[in-house]
Amino acid sequence: MTLHIASWNINGIKARIDTLLAWLEAEKPDIAALQEIKSIDENFPKEQIEQLGYHVYTHGQKSFNGVALLSKFPLEDISRGLPGDEHDLQARLIEARAITENGAMRIIGIYLPNGNPVDTDKFPYKLSWMDRLHNYVKQALEEEEPLIIVGDYNIIPTENDVHDPKAWWGDALFRPESQEKFRAFKNLGLTDAFETSDGRPHQYTFWDYQAGAWQKNNGIRIDHILMSPEATDLFENCWIDKEIRGQDKPSDHVPICANFNL
DNA sequence: ATGCCTTGTCGCACAAGA
Numbered sequence: 438m439t440l441h442i443a444s445w446n447i448n449g450i451k452a453r454i455d456t457l458l459a460w461l462e463a464e465k466p467d468i469a470a471l472q473e474i475k476s477i478d479e480n481f482p483k484e485q486i487e488q489l490g491y492h493v494y495t496h497g498q499k500s501f502n503g504v505a506l507l508s509k510f511p512l513e514d515i516s517r518g519l520p521g522d523e524h525d526l527q528a529r530l531i532e533a534r535a536i537t538e539n540g541a542m543r544i545i546g547i548y549l550p551n552g553n554p555v556d557t558d559k560f561p562y563k564l565s566w567m568d569r570l571h572n573y574v575k576q577a578l579e580e581e582e583p584l585i586i587v588g589d590y591n592i593i594p595t596e597n598d599v600h601d602p603k604a605w606w607g608d609a610l611f612r613p614e615s616q617e618k619f620r621a622f623k624n625l626g627l628t629d630a631f632e633t634s635d636g637r638p639h640q641y642t643f644w645d646y647q648a649g650a651w652q653k654n655n656g657i658r659i660d661h662i663l664m665s666p667e668a669t670d671l672f673e674n675c676w677i678d679k680e681i682r683g684q685d686k687p688s689d690h691v692p693i694c695a696n697f698n699l
Numbered sequence: 700a701t702g703c704c705t706t707g708t709c710g711c712a713c714a715a716g717a
Contacts, residue, residue: 448705448706448716449705449706449707451706451707452705452706452707473706473716475706475707476707499707499708500706500707500708500714500715501706501707501714501715501716551715551716551717552717553701553715553716553717554701591716591717605717608717609717610717643717645703645704645716645717646703646704646705646716647702647703647704647705648702648703648704649703650703650704657717659717688705689704689705689716689717
């Protein structure tokens with residue numbers, strides 16, 4: 438059996454519902470983690486997605502952020518929000534456990550803060566959010582179960598993940614502090630699914646709407662699937678659904694997908 | 700040139716994204 442998992446920042450469910458439904462029908466992921474639903478739970482178009490055979494779990498808020506999990510079968514142990522700061526009300530994490538006849542996989546879907554502009558409190562918020570995620574996942578790894586952390590990390594890991602490093606110099610997505618925390622996070626023992634499966638440099642998951650970035654392939658790789666050792670043992674392959682960026686009403690991000698032997 | 704698009708908000712422009 439193959440468990441097909443996808444992650445996609447859809448940039449607004451209301452504006453993207455038709456695009457999302459078409460993609461679900463074409464790609465048929467077993468589980469999809471969505472970011473930037475930009476909707477409260479009550480307004481999420483659950484029924485339309487359920488009609489395609491998905492169970493829908495949302496963690497939304499008004500106007501911004503918001504994450505969701507879609508699954509072809511019911512998920513267990515749903516949890517919403519990142520622990521570690523009771524004053525943080527931004528909806529950026531949803532997780533669940535997928536139980537199949539061959540085993541279980543814990544899936545954490547994240548929308549990591551952008552962090553710009555870096556001279557505002559948004560940058561320290563990003564860095565502290567990364568610290569909290571680090572501590573949370575460090576603890577989770579002690580369970581020694583298949584675990585993946587998927588989503589929009591808002592981190593350009595290296596110069597190989599950006600069309601023009603100079604253009605992104607100083608940006609919160611490319612700042613050394615952001616990259617260092619991302620490396621430390623991976624060094625907990627996580628494997629980057631795309632790196633280990635594909636490995637080619639300059640493969641992107643985001644192209645700005647502005648200045649013909651898509652047409653010029655001025656992209657960045659900021660959506661990632663990281664895997665615990667136990668999940669890596671089940672890992673088959675990973676790819677980026679790039680074509681959808683050139684279709685009608687695209688999100689500025691494209692889906693990143695992975696198959697697991699589960 | 701913190702712009703060039705796009706989205707959401709009780710809009711008549713603005714904030715936020717990356």
